[in-house]
Amino acid sequence: MVAPPPAPTGWRRWAPGAEVLSHYKWGWLRHDLVAGLVLTTMLAPVGIAYAVASGLPGIYGLYATIAPLTAYAIFGPSRIMVLGPDSSLAPVILGVVLPLSGGDPGRAVMLAGAMAIVSGFACILGGMARLGFVTELLSKPIRYGYMNGIALTVLIGQTPKLLGFSVKADGPLRGLWAIAEGVISHRANWAAFAVGAGTLGVILALKRRPKIPAILVGVVGATAAVSLLDLADKAGVAVLGPLPGGLPHFVVPVPGVDDLLPVLIGGLAVALVSFADTSVLSRVYAARTGASVDPSQEMVGLGAANLAAGLFQGFPISSSSSRTPVAEAAGARTQVTGLVGALCVALLLLFAPNLLQNLPSPALAAVVIASAIGLIEIEGLVRIHRMQPWEFWLSIACLLGVAVLGVIPGIGFALSIAVIEFLWDGWRPHSAVLGRADGVKGYHDLRRYPDARQIPGLLLFRWDAPLFFANAEFFRERILQAVAEAPTPVQWLVVAAEPVTSVDVTAADALSELVEALRSRNIDLRFAEIKDPVKDKLKRFGLLEQIGSGSFYPTIGEAVKDYLAAHPATWSDWRRRAR
Template sequence: MLKNDSTWLARLFPFLGWWPMTRETLRADLIAGVTVALVLVPQSMAYAQLAGLPVVYGLYAAFLPVMVASLWGSLRQLHTGPTAMLSLLSAAALLPFASVGSEQFIELSVMLALMVGVLRLLLGLFRLGLVVNLLSHPVVVGFTNAAALIIGLSQLNKLINVPMPRSDSFLSDLWAVVTQLEQTHWPTVGFAFAAFLIIYGLQRFFPRAPAILVAIMVTTVASAWFGFERTASVSLASIEDASFRARLGDYTRLNEAVRNQERRLAQLQAERSRATQAARVARADLDAELDKQKVRLTALREQAFEARRHLHAVRLSRVETPTGPVFRSAGTVVEGEPAGAAYWRFAAIKGDTVSLSSGGEVVGTIPKGLPSFTLPHIAWQILLPLLPAALIMALLGFMEATSISKAISARTGQRVDTNQELIGQGLANIVGSFFQSYVVSGSFSRSALAARAGAQTGLFAIISALCVMLVILFLTPLLYHLPQAVLAVIIMFAVFGLVRIEPLLQAWRVNRVDAVIGLVTFVATLALAPALAQGILLGVGLTVAAYVVRNMRPRAEILGRRADGTLAGMDSHHLPPVSDQYVALRFDGSLDFVNVAYFEEAVLEALRRFPQAKAVLVVGSGINDMDASGEAQLRAVARQLKARGVDLYFSSLKKQVRAAFERGGLDEVIPKEHLFANKEAALAALAARYGHLASVTPPATIPSSPRPAGSS
């Protein structure tokens, strides 16, 4: 009883397994926690921007969710928090429903975290971790390679400080950035290059040094010292360039239109929710109104998306200043040629005040204070459209965490409970969503760093989260001048290492169909970006289809006899048949609804090639199961053969298949004396009844049938 209670407590509170702790364990976890925190803080800020959120939301995601996942997870060295892959997936999933960085976008990001958390928790509670097997290795590799390229290239505009549109085509957005190369802001490129040299150099020559933290400290100080950010605020009326003033007016109108449309979308969603509830009482009276609202909702979304496309053209507006001032405000002249660029770029407009920028982009003001408890806002009408993306994110995040866990446990010897890990990851996202966190998952880089630093228990992750808490409370003002280009470099370092070609080449050597599916997944993910979920769903669909096709035509071959008396494929090895009075047929597939028709085809083809045969022996060592469809078809085949005067025999059937034969009452058409324990006993009985080996060698004169894929 005590043992059962102990097991129950261990499953309910996995962190109890950390005890007893020693001074050495605490010291190791403290060092590992601080070490990981030095990477966690800058990574979480960078990944938040990748998710289309202000950097502070990355810090929120690196606080409580880290603790919860550590307390209720399985692997003690696994570190949970923001990751590049899920950050990009989150932004891509929400882009059709709200403007990036808007209040509605932030609310939907938190709601998506709740959805992913609930899905993972349910998978873990019902012990359905095996569902991740739907994601085959080539599909995951193809998707990961494409996503890594998309993540890395999405940061290109930040490296050269030009705007990047957000549309329904990532490739067209990327091309829009490429066309602006002549407008490159070279000081921004300089900061990015300096960050790259610092990180690469320290990782190469001083691997124990916190390379990312050093890069952030150096570039932030340099940014503040040299005045990397240069901004100005002027009134709209003070702008002397009439065409530019007109473009700003267009921007204001379009921006306000987008905001009004998004507010109207929220109102329609609330109306539809109330109408749906009322429909339970008077559904017939509200169906027509609901249909009308659906049409209006779709139209508004399309208008809002089209308006956002036009906004990008306005953001590209700039005014050359080779001959003098272009703006005058309260007697102050705002002149050109700042920080090496001969123009001011429009940044934002609020009322009649225009914000301009001529320097580099920095992180800016980060709100201080811990995230407060807030109920996630649930947009009920978006739940269903977001569900496929949430499921993909739940599975991919779990697969990422599982692969990390297995790699680390192979070195530590710790047992990994994948279902418990699902529970921990699910609770982390659910709790995080109540404290303004977006989607989190296990991080490969930070987990590997923790293992190298000697982490012994999940306490190290809690220590890293406490370090983030200190940053949120006291250190955010110091990060104001951090260049955005440095965060872009951090993201690129994290994701470009995920690009792997060798697994696809290996898949090509092993099974070319799988390799092609991986390649199609890669191309589709790139082409369909930012709708990344569609790319991997296509890969999953192709994988399932290929699996079904392979199982529809399993390996089936007539057996012949070698000179030493052993059996092998007659056509594959150019052997004489066992006899011209009976046929030995090997069938390596379950008798189920997928392939039982092919079983009948294989038996009839064997009889076509040996028309004098009085019996067919099916060597069934490769038959693992039989369902109702298989039983019905097998019964029909046995009756069909009996009508032709041919007996059907089986040998080497597995226990579960023999049991299915008995439950189905197949002894009515296939007597028990036609079932043999092994093929040797079956061949001896058939030889005694029908005759011995054939006197001729017919394979060269017998028409050959197409061999199924995989036969040898």
């Protein structure tokens, strides 16, 4: 068995891509070159489409492709992950730049770049602080809900472009109404719709054949149709137009004072959504290749890519669930694939900027819509509804939050629900009074085993959660309720504390009060199966001395044995009776 290589130290720890490149094998180069060339056929049209969907000129989608791919090749841990503009971020970016830019493209670019820098710093700092686990706090229902809401927002936002007209509406619901009004008032350009719908149909039909570049086929076909039939002049189909040549420049975007708060909130929302997507995709591909995943380093890599995008005239980016499979299918071996793609896009800007000038706007809308459809999760929601309906409705609430409130407030709403869901199990956890059931080893919940017997004078109580400020009073109430409902006067109360993994100061104070309240009723409080770290905390809080060091037992059975020795009771265990 070959020993795993030692973990990198120093700067190599934070630049795993550079570490891979420093040990690059020339046998990989042919595969990476081919994969990079194949990837380029998607990078250009997709980057332009997502830039337009974000409210920015299309050229900035190419800028937001070059710098992030280069940065991720150095700082990213995944060998085949492709980063760049993404449909899930488009409505978040649009929600910030559209109201603040006042229709000024330069101002929109500055605001989007500032968002990318905020997102980049947030991810880098989070990764260096080893906070890569944070997205695990978002349950699947919540993640499905806000992503479905984002997908719905993208679909509504791109439908007017597919129909060849524009609308001004604040929010998805108003957008739907504006689309209906536009169609009823005969503003739709049906030639543009035919181009866009045809492109969308081709992309969706070819998605089932991963070896065929569906987006490239659809976009090239649409561009050829518009050029050959002269639909731009004869039917008014909007096209991209000539792109400015040259590479992006280093620019530090500086928003005004009034823009700081929206940019900050938008950048943090981007960081959350992009890292949630990236961490999931990273785990999927790591599982396929048998590699390990370091979510914190993935956070650093994503942050570096966003920072590079913001400083080189780009906008926020994320991992791509559509371009990464293309790179994998084309035989990508390392991050060199992304570098080849970035180089090809740069060469396109330098030597052939007018190659895409006849690209029709409805086809770009179709690219974004096809990606948004890929964000929609239905099968998973059906499964959740079948298994646990309340989590299904939780997901629907998150979807409606995004659809009704808008993307950024909707994500905030989803986060609030996530926090509440996270706290709920600890706030009102399960607890049980235990008894001895015939024929079953151990002590079990009386609600599950109603025929189980209790030892007279002994109350066995299990608490299935950490003890902390939010549930301390509830713990006290459940204990006293169990004492009041006991079939015989209680002399000992033994808490089966194996599930209790922590105790905070508030809970310790409540526990101290409970000890005195029980003593006033001549009831001894004892603990069984409590973990040593928790016991150490009780000692630090002074509770070990108050309760008594002899009141702690390694097992429930030892506590029962001690009780029966001190308080003889009419009791025989089923195993003894079975002899």
